[in-house]
Amino acid sequence: MQTMDEMELPFLPLDLPEFCADPTPFVEAARRQHPWLAKFAAGYLVHGYQAHKDLLVQDENLQPGLGGIVEYYGLQGTHWARFMQEMVVGQSGPTHARLRASVAQAFTPRRANNARPLMRQVITALLDEWAPKGAFDFAVFAADFPVAVICGLLGVSAATIPDIRHALALQITSLTLDPARTSEFLAGHDQLWAFTDRMVREREGSDEDGLLDALIAAQTAGQIDATELRFMIMVLLVAGYDTSKNLLTLTINMLIDRPEMWARCAVEKDYCARVIEEMLRHSTIATFYRSVVREFTYDGVKFTKGTLLVFATPLAGRDPAAYHAPLTFDPDREHTNRHIAFGRGAHICLGMFIARAQLEEGLHLITQRLTQPHRTGAVGWRKFLPAWGLRELPIAFTPQIVAIPSGAAHTSNDARLAPDKIGQILCPETQPLNVNGI
Numbered sequence: 001m002q003t004m005d006e007m008e009l010p011f012l013p014l015d016l017p018e019f020c021a022d023p024t025p026f027v028e029a030a031r032r033q034h035p036w037l038a039k040f041a042a043g044y045l046v047h048g049y050q051a052h053k054d055l056l057v058q059d060e061n062l063q064p065g066l067g068g069i070v071e072y073y074g075l076q077g078t079h080w081a082r083f084m085q086e087m088v089v090g091q092s093g094p095t096h097a098r099l100r101a102s103v104a105q106a107f108t109p110r111r112a113n114n115a116r117p118l119m120r121q122v123i124t125a126l127l128d129e130w131a132p133k134g135a136f137d138f139a140v141f142a143a144d145f146p147v148a149v150i151c152g153l154l155g156v157s158a159a160t161i162p163d164i165r166h167a168l169a170l171q172i173t174s175l176t177l178d179p180a181r182t183s184e185f186l187a188g189h190d191q192l193w194a195f196t197d198r199m200v201r202e203r204e205g206s207d208e209d210g211l212l213d214a215l216i217a218a219q220t221a222g223q224i225d226a227t228e229l230r231f232m233i234m235v236l237l238v239a240g241y242d243t244s245k246n247l248l249t250l251t252i253n254m255l256i257d258r259p260e261m262w263a264r265c266a267v268e269k270d271y272c273a274r275v276i277e278e279m280l281r282h283s284t285i286a287t288f289y290r291s292v293v294r295e296f297t298y299d300g301v302k303f304t305k306g307t308l309l310v311f312a313t314p315l316a317g318r319d320p321a322a323y324h325a326p327l328t329f330d331p332d333r334e335h336t337n338r339h340i341a342f343g344r345g346a347h348i349c350l351g352m353f354i355a356r357a358q359l360e361e362g363l364h365l366i367t368q369r370l371t372q373p374h375r376t377g378a379v380g381w382r383k384f385l386p387a388w389g390l391r392e393l394p395i396a397f398t399p400q401i402v403a404i405p406s407g408a409a410h411t412s413n414d415a416r417l418a419p420d421k422i423g424q425i426l427c428p429e430t431q432p433l434n435v436n437g438i
């Protein structure tokens, strides 16, 4: 059996603008050469649905490849390297289980549902500010929503959101595998660390009861240490930011061409849930890394120890071996195969119930408040790694003033963003983030 290095594998040009705008023709050609594996500039990429399902549970063979990313950049020994290797996403086995257990209770489906009033408040406040404009870049509009929700869950003021957003946008560039971005992501990491450290210090000893306080209590109980506490908060901010914002922007882009679906989302929240699930299959956004920690074989391929693998969920959702007519966007399709947009195995997305709830609530209110939407210019695509999506989505629409649904009152103890802080989310001076085309 051949090792992956010896095989004639197709090459995918992940950085090519044409690939980022539409990877499908490239992947269709690649599939003719190999059904689920390809090369790219910095390693190997898994794109088949079944290979995702089978490989992501092989913890004994594959572990989060974040140490490999540190080596790729030659940044061993930096504080950023410590973050990459010691935070929950970079860990395996008992340490990973311990870190995950320290926050798991805050991410159950029930907790996500309890946070729905908070989500509705946040999106309503944003719409009150932005909808009267009649036109804006939806990608910019969408950027504040997930950060505000996470701040609300943590129980911290949203006043610093513009600063955090910038730090988040910089920090995430580390996963593009582009060495030219090193100084940007190191700066973003330092900003985010300083922000998180200040937030924890200000909160220690208080009698509040948000997620932040639960994490501080986990530290007091000896479950996590002071650095792990700060890294966990940083991960929650990073993991929940680009993902939800990009998925929401892609959803709006999809529905602009499907006015009947747009109108149905405005009246049926259950239908919004179907639309979001189909988006998570058809056009999801996350790619993530694993390192081969020992040689093994799978489906005729011998994996070499030390190899860096990228798992590409946006491509797995369009695998014709897994889905009938995979390029057709059909929220009413029978899901004979569940999508794997949230990953699989030990690292499956911790925030998936939060993500689903905020995307559903957001879509429902956005489609009510922005009617007759259309694009006013060309869309701009982000790099495929690590969080695909739209960089710009300029739209115009007819604004609607809609009464806040009765369930939107702030009723839950879990929804920690006080109404007076919602106003601080709104940043009329917000400028599009332009982090070198990411």
Ligand code: HEM
Residues within 6 Å of the ligand: 064, 088, 089, 090, 100, 146, 150, 235, 236, 239, 240, 241, 243, 244, 247, 284, 285, 286, 288, 289, 313, 341, 342, 343, 344, 346, 347, 348, 349, 350, 351, 352, 354, 355
């Ligand atoms: C559409 C939205 C989202 C998508 C598509 C998404 C996707 C993913 C994927 C694919 C993974 C697995 C990564 C791996 O196996 O290495 C993951 C992990 C994770 N996600 Fe999400 N995510 C989303 C939203 C969120 C949100 C809103 C949060 C937090 C509030 C969050 C927190 C996390 C965390 C903490 C992990 C790491 C879990 C671990 O390593 O055990 N995600 N996400």
